Amino acid sequence: MIATVIRKELLMFFISPLAWILLAVIQFVLTWFLLVRLDAFLEIQPQMLQIANPPGVTELIVSPVFALAAIILLMMTPILSMRLIAEERRNHTLDFLIAAPVSITAIVLGKFFALMIFFTITIFLIALLSLSLLLGGILDMGLIASNLLGLLLLAACFSALGLFFSSLTTQPAIAAIASLGALLGFWMIDLAVSETEGWLHYFSLLKYFRYFNQGLIDSLGISYFMLFTIAFLTLTVRRIEGERLHG
Amino acid sequence: MLGTATGITLLAQDLCREYGHYTVVDHVNLQLQRGEVLGLLGPNGAGKSTTMRMLTGILAPSKGSVQICGVDLLEEPIAAKAYLGFLPEIPPLYPDLTVDEYLRLAARLHCVPEQAVSEALTNVKQRCGLSDCGRRLISTLSKGFQQRVGLAQAIIHNPAVIILDEPSVGLDPNQMREIRQLIRELGKSSSVILSTHLLSEVESICDRVQIMHKGQVVLNQNISELQRRGVHLESIFTQLTQ
Numbered sequence: 001m002i003a004t005v006i007r008k009e010l011l012m013f014f015i016s017p018l019a020w021i022l023l024a025v026i027q028f029v030l031t032w033f034l035l036v037r038l039d040a041f042l043e044i045q046p047q048m049l050q051i052a053n054p055p056g057v058t059e060l061i062v063s064p065v066f067a068l069a070a071i072i073l074l075m076m077t078p079i080l081s082m083r084l085i086a087e088e089r090r091n092h093t094l095d096f097l098i099a100a101p102v103s104i105t106a107i108v109l110g111k112f113f114a115l116m117i118f119f120t121i122t123i124f125l126i127a128l129l130s131l132s133l134l135l136g137g138i139l140d141m142g143l144i145a146s147n148l149l150g151l152l153l154l155a156a157c158f159s160a161l162g163l164f165f166s167s168l169t170t171q172p173a174i175a176a177i178a179s180l181g182a183l184l185g186f187w188m189i190d191l192a193v194s195e196t197e198g199w200l201h202y203f204s205l206l207k208y209f210r211y212f213n214q215g216l217i218d219s220l221g222i223s224y225f226m227l228f229t230i231a232f233l234t235l236t237v238r239r240i241e242g243e244r245l246h247g
Numbered sequence: 248m249l250g251t252a253t254g255i256t257l258l259a260q261d262l263c264r265e266y267g268h269y270t271v272v273d274h275v276n277l278q279l280q281r282g283e284v285l286g287l288l289g290p291n292g293a294g295k296s297t298t299m300r301m302l303t304g305i306l307a308p309s310k311g312s313v314q315i316c317g318v319d320l321l322e323e324p325i326a327a328k329a330y331l332g333f334l335p336e337i338p339p340l341y342p343d344l345t346v347d348e349y350l351r352l353a354a355r356l357h358c359v360p361e362q363a364v365s366e367a368l369t370n371v372k373q374r375c376g377l378s379d380c381g382r383r384l385i386s387t388l389s390k391g392f393q394q395r396v397g398l399a400q401a402i403i404h405n406p407a408v409i410i411l412d413e414p415s416v417g418l419d420p421n422q423m424r425e426i427r428q429l430i431r432e433l434g435k436s437s438s439v440i441l442s443t444h445l446l447s448e449v450e451s452i453c454d455r456v457q458i459m460h461k462g463q464v465v466l467n468q469n470i471s472e473l474q475r476r477g478v479h480l481e482s483i484f485t486q487l488t489q
Contacts, residue, residue, distance in 0.1 A: 004355045015343055096339030096400070099303045100356040101328040245307045 001102045005110025006117065009084070013118055022079070026072055027125055033068055034129060037061040058140035062130045066147040067213050069126050073119065073155055074183050080118065081162025082176035084111045085240070090170045098244070108167075108236050112159055119155035123148060143215040150212025153225035157205060158183060160232035167239045254281045255317075256330070256407045256438040257302070262311035264297055271297045273462035274311075277440075279408065284434035286453035286470075287442040288480075290488050294462040295442040296336060299412050302440070303333040316407050329358055332406035336413050338397025342386035346377055346396055349385060350403055357404035367403050374429060375399040391422045398426065402433060409433055411441040415448060427452050446480045456480065460488045 013019040041060050048054040088094040097107050130144055165179035166172070183205075190201035201207055205228075208221035257279040264272040272294040279285055289295050300306040302313055304324050313320040313327075320327040341349055350371060354364045372378045375395045380388065385396060394417060401409060414430065415423045431452050433439055443449060449456050450470060458466040465487045473480060 001356075001358075004352070007355075008352050011348065012341070012343065091339070091341070092335060092337045093339040093341060095300075095303075095305050095333075095335050096353075097356070098305050099328065099331065099333045099335075100353075101325045101358055102356060103325060244305065 001106045002110045002113065005097075005102065005107055006114045009111055009114030010117060013080070013114065018079070019118065022076055023122060023125070026069075026076065026122060027129070029072065030065055030069060030126060030129055034061060034065050034133075037064055038133075056140055057133060057137055058130075058143045061133065062139065062144060063147065063213055063215075065130060066126070066151060069123075069151060070154055070209055070213075073122070073151070073158060074187060075180065077115075077155070077158035077162045077183065078165075078176040078179040080115060081159060081166050081179060082172040083166070084115070084163055085166040085236075086169050086172045086175045090172075094240075098240075104240050104244075105237050108163065108233060108240070112163055112233060115159040115163070116156060119159065120152070123151050123155065126151070140215070146212050146215045146217050149217065150209050150221075153212075153222065153229075154205065154209055156229045157186075157225050157232075160229040160236070161186075164232045164236045164239070167236045255279065256281050256315065257440070258314040259298075259302060260312050262298065262301055262313070263309045264294075264301060264306065265309045271462055272301070272308075275459070275462070275464055277302070277457070277464075279438040279440065281407070281438055282435055283455060284430065284439045284441070284453045286449035286456045287440060287459065288444075288446070288449060288456060288484060289442075289459035293459040293488070295459055296412055298459070299333075299410050299440070299442060300335075303331055303410055304328055305333075329404075330407040332357075332401035332404065332409045334397050334401040334409075334411045334414055336416070338393055339400075340385045340393055340396060343384070345382055345384055346372075346388070347381040349396065350399055353400035354403045357406075359404050367405075371399045371403045374402070374432075376425060390417045391419060394418060394422075395426075398429070405437070407437055409437050409439045411439065413442055413444070415443065415445065423448075446484060450480055458484060458487055 038061055041057065085094065088097065098104065127144070127148055130139070133139055161182060162175075162179045165182065166175040168178070169175050186203065186205045188204070188206065190204035190207050202224075208218065208224055211218040211221055255278060257277065259275065259277040262272055262275040262277075263270065275294070275298055277285075277298075287295050287298070297306065301308045302320075304320050304327070307321070315327040316330045318327040318330070344352070347368065350368050351364055354367050355361075359367050372381060375398055377392070377395055377399060380392065385393065388396065394414070398411070398414060401411065411430070415426055418426060427448065430439060430441065434452070434454070441453070453470055455469050456466065456473070457464050466483060473483075
Protein backbone atom coordinates (compact mmCIF):
# COMPACT_ATOMS: atom_id res chain seq x y z
CA MET A 1 0.00 0.00 0.00
CA ILE A 2 2.89 2.34 0.75
CA ALA A 3 4.03 1.69 -2.83
CA THR A 4 0.72 3.01 -4.20
CA VAL A 5 1.07 6.22 -2.20
CA ILE A 6 4.73 6.65 -3.23
CA ARG A 7 3.78 6.13 -6.84
CA LYS A 8 1.00 8.68 -6.63
CA GLU A 9 3.21 11.29 -5.00
CA LEU A 10 6.00 10.81 -7.52
CA LEU A 11 3.48 11.13 -10.35
CA MET A 12 2.23 14.37 -8.82
CA PHE A 13 5.80 15.67 -8.41
CA PHE A 14 6.84 15.01 -11.95
CA ILE A 15 3.69 16.11 -13.79
CA SER A 16 4.18 19.58 -12.38
CA PRO A 17 7.10 21.59 -13.75
CA LEU A 18 8.19 22.42 -10.20
CA ALA A 19 10.25 19.28 -9.67
CA TRP A 20 12.02 19.61 -13.01
CA ILE A 21 12.79 23.28 -12.46
CA LEU A 22 14.13 22.60 -8.99
CA LEU A 23 16.39 19.84 -10.31
CA ALA A 24 17.66 22.09 -13.09
CA VAL A 25 18.26 25.09 -10.83
CA ILE A 26 20.12 23.06 -8.20
CA GLN A 27 22.31 21.51 -10.83
CA PHE A 28 23.04 24.87 -12.42
CA VAL A 29 23.95 26.60 -9.15
CA LEU A 30 26.14 23.73 -7.97
CA THR A 31 27.94 23.38 -11.29
CA TRP A 32 28.67 27.09 -11.26
CA PHE A 33 30.00 26.84 -7.73
CA LEU A 34 32.11 23.80 -8.60
CA LEU A 35 33.69 25.65 -11.50
CA VAL A 36 34.44 28.68 -9.33
CA ARG A 37 36.10 26.46 -6.74
CA LEU A 38 38.01 24.62 -9.45
CA ASP A 39 39.29 27.91 -10.79
CA ALA A 40 40.44 29.01 -7.36
CA PHE A 41 42.11 25.64 -6.82
CA LEU A 42 44.07 25.83 -10.06
CA GLU A 43 45.27 29.27 -9.10
CA ILE A 44 46.66 28.26 -5.72
CA GLN A 45 47.88 24.83 -6.78
CA PRO A 46 51.51 25.88 -7.41
CA GLN A 47 51.83 27.37 -3.95
CA MET A 48 50.30 24.32 -2.32
CA LEU A 49 52.96 22.08 -3.78
CA GLN A 50 55.41 23.77 -1.43
CA ILE A 51 53.60 22.80 1.79
CA ALA A 52 53.93 19.35 3.24
CA ASN A 53 50.75 17.30 3.16
CA PRO A 54 48.52 19.81 1.30
CA PRO A 55 44.69 19.45 1.22
CA GLY A 56 43.49 17.61 -1.88
CA VAL A 57 40.97 18.35 -4.63
CA THR A 58 38.17 16.61 -2.79
CA GLU A 59 38.64 18.67 0.35
CA LEU A 60 38.99 21.96 -1.47
CA ILE A 61 36.32 21.53 -4.12
CA VAL A 62 33.89 18.70 -3.35
CA SER A 63 33.34 19.37 0.36
CA PRO A 64 32.32 23.01 -0.19
CA VAL A 65 29.97 21.89 -2.98
CA PHE A 66 28.24 19.52 -0.57
CA ALA A 67 28.10 22.20 2.12
CA LEU A 68 26.32 24.47 -0.34
CA ALA A 69 24.08 21.60 -1.46
CA ALA A 70 22.96 21.15 2.14
CA ILE A 71 21.85 24.79 2.35
CA ILE A 72 20.05 24.49 -0.99
CA LEU A 73 18.23 21.34 0.15
CA LEU A 74 17.22 23.21 3.28
CA MET A 75 15.59 25.91 1.23
CA MET A 76 14.10 23.54 -1.30
CA THR A 77 12.45 21.04 1.04
CA PRO A 78 9.69 23.37 2.28
CA ILE A 79 8.72 24.10 -1.31
CA LEU A 80 8.30 20.41 -2.04
CA SER A 81 6.84 19.34 1.28
CA MET A 82 4.36 22.16 1.78
CA ARG A 83 1.78 20.70 -0.59
CA LEU A 84 1.95 17.14 0.58
CA ILE A 85 -0.65 17.26 3.34
CA ALA A 86 -1.84 20.87 3.48
CA GLU A 87 -3.00 20.86 -0.12
CA GLU A 88 -4.64 17.46 0.20
CA ARG A 89 -6.60 18.87 3.07
CA ARG A 90 -7.55 21.98 1.14
CA ASN A 91 -8.66 19.98 -1.91
CA HIS A 92 -10.59 17.60 0.37
CA THR A 93 -8.53 14.73 -0.99
CA LEU A 94 -7.11 13.81 2.41
CA ASP A 95 -10.51 12.24 3.16
CA PHE A 96 -10.17 10.25 -0.06
CA LEU A 97 -6.92 8.74 1.21
CA ILE A 98 -8.20 8.17 4.74
CA ALA A 99 -11.47 6.58 3.59
CA ALA A 100 -9.46 4.15 1.44
CA PRO A 101 -8.19 0.96 3.10
CA VAL A 102 -4.78 2.49 3.82
CA SER A 103 -3.46 3.22 7.29
CA ILE A 104 -2.45 6.76 8.17
CA THR A 105 1.07 5.52 8.85
CA ALA A 106 1.21 4.18 5.28
CA ILE A 107 -0.01 7.51 3.90
CA VAL A 108 2.62 9.49 5.83
CA LEU A 109 5.42 7.03 5.06
CA GLY A 110 4.43 6.94 1.40
CA LYS A 111 4.70 10.70 1.17
CA PHE A 112 7.99 10.67 3.07
CA PHE A 113 9.56 8.03 0.84
CA ALA A 114 8.37 9.81 -2.28
CA LEU A 115 10.22 12.91 -1.09
CA MET A 116 13.25 10.78 -0.29
CA ILE A 117 13.24 9.28 -3.79
CA PHE A 118 13.20 12.77 -5.22
CA PHE A 119 16.12 13.77 -2.98
CA THR A 120 18.01 10.61 -3.87
CA ILE A 121 17.78 11.67 -7.51
CA THR A 122 19.03 15.14 -6.57
CA ILE A 123 21.90 13.74 -4.52
CA PHE A 124 22.77 11.27 -7.27
CA LEU A 125 23.13 14.19 -9.67
CA ILE A 126 25.38 15.97 -7.19
CA ALA A 127 27.48 12.82 -6.87
CA LEU A 128 27.86 12.65 -10.66
CA LEU A 129 28.89 16.30 -10.65
CA SER A 130 31.66 15.62 -8.13
CA LEU A 131 32.78 12.50 -9.96
CA SER A 132 33.22 14.55 -13.13
CA LEU A 133 36.43 15.80 -11.50
CA LEU A 134 37.84 12.32 -12.05
CA LEU A 135 38.53 13.48 -15.60
CA GLY A 136 41.40 15.55 -14.32
CA GLY A 137 42.71 13.70 -11.28
CA ILE A 138 41.99 11.37 -8.43
CA LEU A 139 39.38 11.86 -5.73
CA ASP A 140 39.06 10.81 -2.12
CA MET A 141 36.12 8.41 -2.47
CA GLY A 142 35.78 7.99 1.31
CA LEU A 143 35.22 11.69 1.76
CA ILE A 144 32.63 11.74 -1.03
CA ALA A 145 30.82 8.74 0.46
CA SER A 146 30.66 10.38 3.86
CA ASN A 147 29.28 13.57 2.30
CA LEU A 148 26.67 11.61 0.36
CA LEU A 149 25.55 9.78 3.46
CA GLY A 150 25.40 13.01 5.45
CA LEU A 151 23.36 14.75 2.78
CA LEU A 152 20.92 11.86 2.50
CA LEU A 153 20.35 11.72 6.26
CA LEU A 154 19.96 15.47 6.32
CA ALA A 155 17.38 15.31 3.53
CA ALA A 156 15.43 12.75 5.58
CA CYS A 157 15.37 15.18 8.54
CA PHE A 158 14.24 18.05 6.35
CA SER A 159 11.50 15.96 4.72
CA ALA A 160 10.12 14.68 8.01
CA LEU A 161 10.01 18.17 9.48
CA GLY A 162 8.46 19.62 6.32
CA LEU A 163 5.82 16.90 6.31
CA PHE A 164 4.96 17.64 9.93
CA PHE A 165 4.47 21.34 9.31
CA SER A 166 2.40 20.51 6.25
CA SER A 167 0.11 18.43 8.45
CA LEU A 168 -0.54 21.36 10.77
CA THR A 169 -2.31 23.65 8.36
CA THR A 170 -4.54 23.91 5.28
CA GLN A 171 -2.40 26.62 3.67
CA PRO A 172 0.65 25.30 1.79
CA ALA A 173 2.35 28.72 1.99
CA ILE A 174 2.10 28.78 5.76
CA ALA A 175 3.49 25.26 5.93
CA ALA A 176 6.42 26.30 3.74
CA ILE A 177 7.33 29.38 5.76
CA ALA A 178 6.92 27.63 9.08
CA SER A 179 9.12 24.71 8.05
CA LEU A 180 11.74 27.00 6.57
CA GLY A 181 11.85 28.93 9.84
CA ALA A 182 12.07 25.76 11.91
CA LEU A 183 14.77 24.26 9.68
CA LEU A 184 16.88 27.41 9.83
CA GLY A 185 16.44 27.35 13.59
CA PHE A 186 17.68 23.76 13.86
CA TRP A 187 20.46 24.59 11.42
CA MET A 188 21.86 27.56 13.28
CA ILE A 189 21.05 26.68 16.84
CA ASP A 190 24.70 26.31 17.77
CA LEU A 191 25.48 29.86 16.77
CA ALA A 192 23.38 30.90 19.74
CA VAL A 193 25.47 29.06 22.30
CA SER A 194 29.17 28.99 22.90
CA GLU A 195 30.90 25.90 21.52
CA THR A 196 32.19 24.48 24.76
CA GLU A 197 29.27 24.73 27.13
CA GLY A 198 25.53 24.54 26.63
CA TRP A 199 23.54 21.48 25.73
CA LEU A 200 21.69 23.32 22.99
CA HIS A 201 24.26 22.67 20.31
CA TYR A 202 23.56 18.94 20.53
CA PHE A 203 20.38 19.78 18.62
CA SER A 204 22.10 21.57 15.77
CA LEU A 205 21.73 19.86 12.41
CA LEU A 206 24.64 21.93 11.09
CA LYS A 207 27.02 20.67 13.72
CA TYR A 208 26.41 17.04 12.83
CA PHE A 209 26.44 17.67 9.13
CA ARG A 210 29.80 19.42 9.45
CA TYR A 211 31.37 16.17 10.68
CA PHE A 212 30.09 14.31 7.64
CA ASN A 213 31.26 17.17 5.46
CA GLN A 214 34.78 16.75 6.83
CA GLY A 215 34.71 13.03 6.20
CA LEU A 216 33.88 11.89 9.70
CA ILE A 217 31.03 9.37 9.82
CA ASP A 218 29.84 10.01 13.33
CA SER A 219 27.52 7.49 14.95
CA LEU A 220 26.09 10.18 17.24
CA GLY A 221 25.25 12.17 14.13
CA ILE A 222 23.60 9.19 12.44
CA SER A 223 21.54 8.49 15.55
CA TYR A 224 20.50 12.12 15.89
CA PHE A 225 19.43 12.38 12.26
CA MET A 226 17.45 9.14 12.49
CA LEU A 227 15.80 10.08 15.76
CA PHE A 228 14.92 13.48 14.35
CA THR A 229 13.30 11.89 11.29
CA ILE A 230 11.39 9.27 13.25
CA ALA A 231 10.22 11.82 15.79
CA PHE A 232 8.74 14.15 13.20
CA LEU A 233 7.16 11.31 11.20
CA THR A 234 5.53 10.04 14.40
CA LEU A 235 4.29 13.53 15.20
CA THR A 236 2.78 13.78 11.71
CA VAL A 237 0.92 10.48 12.08
CA ARG A 238 -0.27 11.50 15.54
CA ARG A 239 -1.46 14.83 14.24
CA ILE A 240 -3.60 13.28 11.48
CA GLU A 241 -4.88 10.60 13.86
CA GLY A 242 -5.74 13.33 16.35
CA GLU A 243 -7.76 15.15 13.75
CA ARG A 244 -9.80 12.00 13.18
CA LEU A 245 -10.46 11.68 16.91
CA HIS A 246 -11.04 15.29 17.89
CA GLY A 247 -11.27 17.46 14.79
CA MET B 248 -18.82 -14.20 6.87
CA LEU B 249 -21.43 -12.99 9.30
CA GLY B 250 -22.47 -9.98 7.23
CA THR B 251 -23.09 -11.81 4.01
CA ALA B 252 -24.91 -14.62 5.75
CA THR B 253 -27.51 -12.34 7.31
CA GLY B 254 -27.59 -9.90 4.41
CA ILE B 255 -26.76 -6.98 6.66
CA THR B 256 -23.93 -4.99 5.11
CA LEU B 257 -23.80 -2.03 7.42
CA LEU B 258 -24.68 -1.84 11.06
CA ALA B 259 -24.12 1.29 13.13
CA GLN B 260 -25.17 1.27 16.75
CA ASP B 261 -25.54 4.22 19.09
CA LEU B 262 -23.25 6.49 17.11
CA CYS B 263 -22.45 9.68 18.96
CA ARG B 264 -20.16 12.51 18.08
CA GLU B 265 -19.41 15.49 20.25
CA TYR B 266 -17.36 18.55 19.50
CA GLY B 267 -16.54 19.86 22.95
CA HIS B 268 -19.89 20.17 24.70
CA TYR B 269 -21.78 20.34 21.45
CA THR B 270 -23.39 17.10 20.36
CA VAL B 271 -23.65 16.83 16.59
CA VAL B 272 -24.75 13.22 16.29
CA ASP B 273 -26.74 11.71 19.10
CA HIS B 274 -27.28 7.94 19.37
CA VAL B 275 -27.89 7.25 15.71
CA ASN B 276 -28.67 3.67 14.66
CA LEU B 277 -28.40 2.58 11.07
CA GLN B 278 -28.91 -0.78 9.48
CA LEU B 279 -28.59 -1.61 5.84
CA GLN B 280 -29.46 -4.77 3.92
CA ARG B 281 -27.78 -5.91 0.76
CA GLY B 282 -29.59 -4.42 -2.21
CA GLU B 283 -31.15 -1.59 -0.27
CA VAL B 284 -31.00 2.14 -1.01
CA LEU B 285 -31.34 4.32 2.06
CA GLY B 286 -32.05 8.02 1.81
CA LEU B 287 -30.74 10.19 4.61
CA LEU B 288 -32.70 13.41 4.88
CA GLY B 289 -32.50 16.36 7.17
CA PRO B 290 -32.09 20.10 7.28
CA ASN B 291 -28.62 21.62 7.02
CA GLY B 292 -26.61 20.97 10.15
CA ALA B 293 -28.67 17.94 11.17
CA GLY B 294 -25.54 15.78 11.32
CA LYS B 295 -25.88 13.88 8.05
CA SER B 296 -22.38 14.55 6.80
CA THR B 297 -20.86 13.89 10.21
CA THR B 298 -22.70 10.56 10.37
CA MET B 299 -21.43 9.63 6.93
CA ARG B 300 -17.87 10.61 7.81
CA MET B 301 -18.08 8.36 10.84
CA LEU B 302 -19.41 5.47 8.76
CA THR B 303 -16.40 5.77 6.45
CA GLY B 304 -13.84 5.97 9.23
CA ILE B 305 -12.74 9.53 8.47
CA LEU B 306 -14.04 10.64 11.85
CA ALA B 307 -13.89 8.49 14.95
CA PRO B 308 -17.20 8.34 16.83
CA SER B 309 -17.24 9.54 20.44
CA LYS B 310 -19.40 6.53 21.28
CA GLY B 311 -20.92 3.64 19.41
CA SER B 312 -19.80 1.04 16.91
CA VAL B 313 -19.84 0.53 13.16
CA GLN B 314 -19.72 -2.84 11.44
CA ILE B 315 -19.29 -3.22 7.71
CA CYS B 316 -20.02 -6.67 6.34
CA GLY B 317 -19.47 -7.98 9.84
CA VAL B 318 -16.06 -6.34 10.25
CA ASP B 319 -15.71 -3.77 13.01
CA LEU B 320 -14.60 -0.45 11.54
CA LEU B 321 -12.92 0.73 14.72
CA GLU B 322 -11.02 -2.48 15.43
CA GLU B 323 -10.04 -3.48 11.91
CA PRO B 324 -10.28 -0.28 9.90
CA ILE B 325 -8.26 -1.50 6.92
CA ALA B 326 -10.32 -4.65 6.40
CA ALA B 327 -13.61 -2.82 6.91
CA LYS B 328 -12.79 0.08 4.60
CA ALA B 329 -12.14 -2.34 1.75
CA TYR B 330 -15.92 -2.89 1.55
CA LEU B 331 -16.65 0.84 1.35
CA GLY B 332 -16.98 3.38 -1.39
CA PHE B 333 -17.41 7.01 -0.43
CA LEU B 334 -18.27 10.14 -2.36
CA PRO B 335 -17.95 13.16 -0.05
CA GLU B 336 -19.96 16.32 -0.50
CA ILE B 337 -17.10 17.93 -2.41
CA PRO B 338 -15.68 15.30 -4.79
CA PRO B 339 -12.07 14.56 -3.74
CA LEU B 340 -10.29 15.14 -7.03
CA TYR B 341 -6.72 15.95 -8.03
CA PRO B 342 -7.09 18.66 -10.69
CA ASP B 343 -3.62 17.93 -12.14
CA LEU B 344 -4.34 14.30 -12.97
CA THR B 345 -6.21 12.94 -15.94
CA VAL B 346 -9.40 10.96 -15.37
CA ASP B 347 -7.61 7.70 -16.15
CA GLU B 348 -4.68 8.42 -13.85
CA TYR B 349 -7.02 9.36 -11.05
CA LEU B 350 -9.29 6.35 -11.39
CA ARG B 351 -6.30 4.01 -11.61
CA LEU B 352 -5.04 5.52 -8.37
CA ALA B 353 -8.46 5.02 -6.77
CA ALA B 354 -8.51 1.39 -7.91
CA ARG B 355 -5.04 0.70 -6.52
CA LEU B 356 -5.80 2.41 -3.22
CA HIS B 357 -8.88 0.24 -2.88
CA CYS B 358 -6.85 -2.94 -3.38
CA VAL B 359 -8.06 -3.85 -6.87
CA PRO B 360 -5.47 -6.41 -8.07
CA GLU B 361 -3.04 -4.95 -10.60
CA GLN B 362 -4.16 -7.13 -13.53
CA ALA B 363 -7.82 -6.21 -12.96
CA VAL B 364 -7.25 -2.45 -12.83
CA SER B 365 -7.63 -1.83 -16.57
CA GLU B 366 -10.82 -3.81 -16.77
CA ALA B 367 -12.28 -2.07 -13.72
CA LEU B 368 -11.35 1.26 -15.28
CA THR B 369 -13.11 0.60 -18.59
CA ASN B 370 -16.09 -0.79 -16.78
CA VAL B 371 -16.53 2.11 -14.38
CA LYS B 372 -15.99 4.72 -17.10
CA GLN B 373 -18.73 3.13 -19.14
CA ARG B 374 -21.11 3.04 -16.19
CA CYS B 375 -20.52 6.67 -15.30
CA GLY B 376 -20.52 7.94 -18.87
CA LEU B 377 -16.86 8.90 -18.84
CA SER B 378 -15.67 6.74 -21.73
CA ASP B 379 -14.68 9.70 -23.89
CA CYS B 380 -12.80 11.75 -21.34
CA GLY B 381 -10.25 9.30 -19.97
CA ARG B 382 -7.32 11.39 -21.17
CA ARG B 383 -8.69 14.75 -20.12
CA LEU B 384 -7.36 16.65 -17.12
CA ILE B 385 -9.82 16.70 -14.25
CA SER B 386 -9.43 20.46 -13.89
CA THR B 387 -10.81 20.98 -17.41
CA LEU B 388 -14.00 19.00 -16.77
CA SER B 389 -17.33 20.64 -15.99
CA LYS B 390 -18.92 20.33 -12.57
CA GLY B 391 -21.23 17.56 -13.71
CA PHE B 392 -18.39 15.49 -15.13
CA GLN B 393 -16.28 16.06 -12.04
CA GLN B 394 -19.18 14.75 -9.98
CA ARG B 395 -19.24 11.64 -12.19
CA VAL B 396 -15.52 11.12 -11.70
CA GLY B 397 -16.14 11.41 -7.96
CA LEU B 398 -18.84 8.78 -8.21
CA ALA B 399 -16.63 6.55 -10.37
CA GLN B 400 -13.88 6.57 -7.74
CA ALA B 401 -16.41 5.45 -5.13
CA ILE B 402 -17.61 2.42 -7.10
CA ILE B 403 -14.52 1.32 -9.04
CA HIS B 404 -13.79 -1.54 -6.63
CA ASN B 405 -17.42 -2.80 -6.50
CA PRO B 406 -17.86 -2.08 -2.82
CA ALA B 407 -20.61 -3.73 -0.79
CA VAL B 408 -21.54 -0.43 0.82
CA ILE B 409 -21.64 2.83 -1.13
CA ILE B 410 -21.97 6.10 0.75
CA LEU B 411 -22.88 9.16 -1.28
CA ASP B 412 -23.06 12.61 0.25
CA GLU B 413 -25.34 14.76 -1.92
CA PRO B 414 -24.44 13.06 -5.20
CA SER B 415 -26.75 15.16 -7.38
CA VAL B 416 -25.63 18.63 -6.31
CA GLY B 417 -24.73 20.87 -9.22
CA LEU B 418 -26.01 18.56 -11.93
CA ASP B 419 -28.38 19.56 -14.70
CA PRO B 420 -31.74 17.74 -14.95
CA ASN B 421 -30.46 15.26 -17.55
CA GLN B 422 -27.35 14.40 -15.61
CA MET B 423 -29.46 14.11 -12.48
CA ARG B 424 -31.69 11.56 -14.18
CA GLU B 425 -28.67 9.58 -15.36
CA ILE B 426 -27.10 9.57 -11.94
CA ARG B 427 -30.35 8.42 -10.34
CA GLN B 428 -30.55 5.62 -12.86
CA LEU B 429 -27.01 4.64 -11.95
CA ILE B 430 -27.70 4.71 -8.22
CA ARG B 431 -30.76 2.52 -8.68
CA GLU B 432 -28.61 0.08 -10.63
CA LEU B 433 -25.94 0.12 -7.93
CA GLY B 434 -28.63 -0.51 -5.35
CA LYS B 435 -29.37 -3.88 -6.91
CA SER B 436 -26.02 -5.40 -6.04
CA SER B 437 -24.77 -3.23 -3.18
CA SER B 438 -26.19 -1.20 -0.35
CA VAL B 439 -26.33 2.53 -0.91
CA ILE B 440 -26.74 5.38 1.55
CA LEU B 441 -27.27 8.77 0.06
CA SER B 442 -27.94 12.09 1.65
CA THR B 443 -29.84 14.73 -0.24
CA HIS B 444 -32.08 17.74 0.06
CA LEU B 445 -34.29 16.69 -2.83
CA LEU B 446 -37.32 14.89 -1.49
CA SER B 447 -38.39 13.77 -4.94
CA GLU B 448 -35.02 12.08 -5.37
CA VAL B 449 -35.62 10.03 -2.24
CA GLU B 450 -39.10 9.07 -3.37
CA SER B 451 -37.90 7.95 -6.75
CA ILE B 452 -34.79 5.96 -5.89
CA CYS B 453 -34.77 4.97 -2.22
CA ASP B 454 -36.30 1.93 -0.58
CA ARG B 455 -36.18 3.43 2.86
CA VAL B 456 -35.84 6.89 4.33
CA GLN B 457 -34.35 8.15 7.58
CA ILE B 458 -34.84 11.73 8.61
CA MET B 459 -32.32 13.31 10.94
CA HIS B 460 -32.91 16.39 13.01
CA LYS B 461 -30.53 17.94 15.54
CA GLY B 462 -28.35 14.85 15.47
CA GLN B 463 -31.12 12.33 16.09
CA VAL B 464 -33.02 10.04 13.78
CA VAL B 465 -36.64 11.17 13.94
CA LEU B 466 -38.06 8.91 11.24
CA ASN B 467 -37.11 5.51 9.85
CA GLN B 468 -39.67 4.27 7.38
CA ASN B 469 -39.98 2.28 4.16
CA ILE B 470 -40.95 4.39 1.18
CA SER B 471 -43.53 1.80 0.10
CA GLU B 472 -45.07 1.96 3.56
CA LEU B 473 -45.32 5.75 3.33
CA GLN B 474 -46.89 5.53 -0.09
CA ARG B 475 -49.35 2.90 1.07
CA ARG B 476 -50.47 5.18 3.86
CA GLY B 477 -50.72 7.99 1.37
CA VAL B 478 -48.43 10.31 3.34
CA HIS B 479 -46.34 12.87 1.54
CA LEU B 480 -42.68 12.90 2.42
CA GLU B 481 -42.66 16.66 2.26
CA SER B 482 -45.36 17.10 4.88
CA ILE B 483 -43.67 14.65 7.25
CA PHE B 484 -40.34 16.35 6.72
CA THR B 485 -41.74 19.78 7.56
CA GLN B 486 -43.63 18.39 10.51
CA LEU B 487 -40.63 16.64 12.01
CA THR B 488 -37.92 19.18 11.45
CA GLN B 489 -39.58 22.47 12.26
